[in-house]
Amino acid sequence: MGRLLCQGALYAVWKKVMKPPMTLDRVEYAIALFRALxxxxxxxxxxxxxxGHASVALLHVLQQSEDPTIYLQKRSLSSPVLLFDGSNCHITIGTSPVTTFAKEDLSEGLLYLMGYYYTFHLTYPKCVATLLSVIQTEILEDCIHKRDTTASYKKAMAEWKDFIGKER
Known part of the structure; x- marks a missing residue:
């Protein structure tokens, strides 16, 4: 996941989508990356x-006054989501919490999410399907069926492979 974070950050700068401030700590950096991916x-x-933003399909940072149970009940997706309350990270599916881990491991949260998609054979939310398909094929090195390769996935992969070629 560390390699993904580094390549993702470089790729973001290359695409001029995100210019990560050098003052962010590990947790803030992981949140910024989750929001940019x-x-x-x-x-x-x-x-x-x-x-709102597609990144909320993956990560929601709870405000101090926000009740996670109420947030999950109002959430329009039942797919796995990573909730961050400032001190711990929680993976929930629908309204059920399934995993809690330390905030220092927030950068690993995307791999935890992918693990639940695999374990329970869940369908990716359409708003982040391209991103999760890229993680599936490029990070986890698992192929996807040709019929699942959308135009946005093909475009993203072409840009990614072009970037990786430039990186070397």
């Missing part, structure tokens, strides 16, 4: 209006 690998389908 769906923009780097956009899907053709917009997120539900209630959701």
């Amino acid at each position: 769906p923009t780097l690998f956009p899907s053709q389908t917009a997120p539900p209006k209630k959701l």
